[in-house]
Amino acid sequence: MQENVSQYSRPSDLRITDLRVATLAGVPFRSSIIRIDTNQGISGYGEVRDNASKTYALLLKNRIIGENPCNIDKIFRKIKQFGHHARQAGGVCGIEMALMDLAGKAYGVPAYQLAGGRFRDRVLLYADTPTVADPSLMGKRLLERRQAGYQFLKMDVGINLLRTIPGALISLPGSLDGRDTMHPFTGIQVTSLGVSKLVEYVSTVRSVVGDDVPLAVDHFGHIALDSCIRVGRALEPFTLAWLEDMVPWQLTSQWRSLTDAIATPTCTGEDIYLLQGFRPLIEAGAVRVIHPDPATSGGILETKRIGDYAEEYGIPMALHMAATPIATLAAVHIAAATSNFLALEHHAADLPWWADLVTGLPSPLIVDGHITVPDAPGLGFSDVNEDLFREHLDPTDPAYFIETSGWDGELSNDRLWS
Incomplete structure (x- = not known):
C-alpha cells in the first residue's frame, strides 16, 4: 500500500510548497528562523543572519516554490543573485541551510555527508x-x-x-x-x-x-x-x-x-x-x-x-x-x-x-x-521547541510561522542577460 511507504524514500518526488518565518529576539541577538515545507510532510530549517531582515528570505519564496529541495546547487544558483555582503546575504544563506536540512532528511544522511x-x-x-x-x-x-x-x-x-x-x-x-x-x-x-x-x-x-x-x-x-x-x-x-x-x-x-x-x-x-x-x-x-x-x-x-x-x-x-x-x-x-x-x-x-x-x-x-558532530539526518536536530520559540519571539514581530501567501505573487524577470 502506498500509504505504508516511507515518503522519505522518494526524494525525486519532493517539492517545496511553502516558506514561513519566526523571528526571535535575544537568542543571542535577533534572528529570523525560516521553515521550508514540502509535499511529503518534511520541513527544513535555516536561519537569516543576526539582526538582518526576514524580508531577505521572504522575497525569495516564489522563486523556490515547486522546486525539488534536493537540487541544492540549482536553487542556489537561481537565488544567489539576491544576496550581497553582510546581512543582505541572510535570505539566500538561510534558504541554503534549510535545503541542506531537507535534502539530508530526504536521503537519511547528515548534512556533512x-x-x-x-x-x-x-x-x-x-x-x-x-x-x-x-x-x-x-x-x-x-x-x-x-x-x-x-x-x-x-x-x-x-x-x-x-x-x-x-x-x-x-x-x-x-x-x-x-x-x-x-x-x-x-x-x-x-x-x-x-x-x-x-x-x-x-x-x-x-x-x-x-x-x-x-x-x-x-x-x-x-x-x-x-x-x-x-x-x-x-x-x-x-x-x-x-x-x-x-x-x-x-x-x-x-x-x-x-x-x-x-x-x-x-x-x-x-x-x-x-x-x-x-x-x-x-x-x-x-x-x-x-x-x-x-x-x-x-x-x-x-x-x-x-x-x-x-x-x-x-x-x-x-x-x-x-x-x-x-x-x-x-x-x-x-x-x-x-x-x-x-x-x-x-x-x-x-x-x-x-x-x-x-x-x-x-x-x-x-x-x-x-x-x-550530529549523525542524525539534515542539520541533526528533530524539531524546534515551540514553547521556547514562542517565549522568545521578537515582541515587535511576534508571529510564529504564520502563513506567508502575500509573498506568493512576487514576480520578476530575474535573468541577468538579454
Whole structure:
C-alpha cells in the first residue's frame, strides 16, 4: 500500500510548497528562523543572519516554490543573485541551510555527508565574551569560560576602552560617535598613551586567564591602518590567536600591509559573500585566517568551497557565528567537512536555555568546549521547541510561522542577460 511507504524514500518526488518565518529576539541577538515545507510532510530549517531582515528570505519564496529541495546547487544558483555582503546575504544563506536540512532528511544522511564527509567528530568552539572596562574583571570572566570547559577564548580590545582616558585618542569632532564612516576616513588615531593602555589591559587579562590558552581579539574600532599597525605590534608579546576586522575587508592592500607588518595572525571575513568575495584576500595572502559567517558567506556548501580554496594557499578557516542552534549546527557540519578548520564562534555561553531552542540534541550539547558532530539526518536536530520559540519571539514581530501567501505573487524577470 502506498500509504505504508516511507515518503522519505522518494526524494525525486519532493517539492517545496511553502516558506514561513519566526523571528526571535535575544537568542543571542535577533534572528529570523525560516521553515521550508514540502509535499511529503518534511520541513527544513535555516536561519537569516543576526539582526538582518526576514524580508531577505521572504522575497525569495516564489522563486523556490515547486522546486525539488534536493537540487541544492540549482536553487542556489537561481537565488544567489539576491544576496550581497553582510546581512543582505541572510535570505539566500538561510534558504541554503534549510535545503541542506531537507535534502539530508530526504536521503537519511547528515548534512556533512552531502558536503563530502567529515574530517573530525567534534568541533572546537571559541567563546566570545562581552567586554568590561576593568581588565581584572574581564580576565575573571574569561577564566570562568575556561573553567567551564572552553579551550579557546575571544574578547574585545579597542578604542571604546580609551574614550574616557585623556590623551589616549586623537579624533576629529564627532568622529568617535560615527558608525557609518569607514576606518581610513574617520581621522581617529591611537596615541602612545592609548597604545600603552591597551597593552596594560591585555597584559592584565593574560595574567588572569593564562598564557597557554588561545585568545583572539576583536572590535578595535574605526581606526586607520597606521594605528592598527602600532597597536598590533605592541600586542605581539601576548601571542594572540588573531586580530580581527582591524580594517574593512574590502581593503585588500591595507590588509596585506597590516599582515606584513605584524607577527600576530590577522583575521577577517564575517561580512563577505561568496567565494568570489574572498578571492582577493586569499590570493594576495592578505590575511592569516579567513573568517566567514555561513549566514553571510553562502550557507554550507559555499562556505566549504571557501575553506577549500583558502587551504590551497595555506590559510586556515575559523567560522564567525552569533546565532541560534540552527545556524550553529549548519556551521558544525561545515567545520566537520572542511580540512583546514580552526574553531567556531559561540556567542551564547551566558544563555543556559540556548541549546533547548531545538529538540533531539544531546544534553548538554557543549562538552569541554566542543560540539559533537550530529549523525542524525539534515542539520541533526528533530524539531524546534515551540514553547521556547514562542517565549522568545521578537515582541515587535511576534508571529510564529504564520502563513506567508502575500509573498506568493512576487514576480520578476530575474535573468541577468538579454
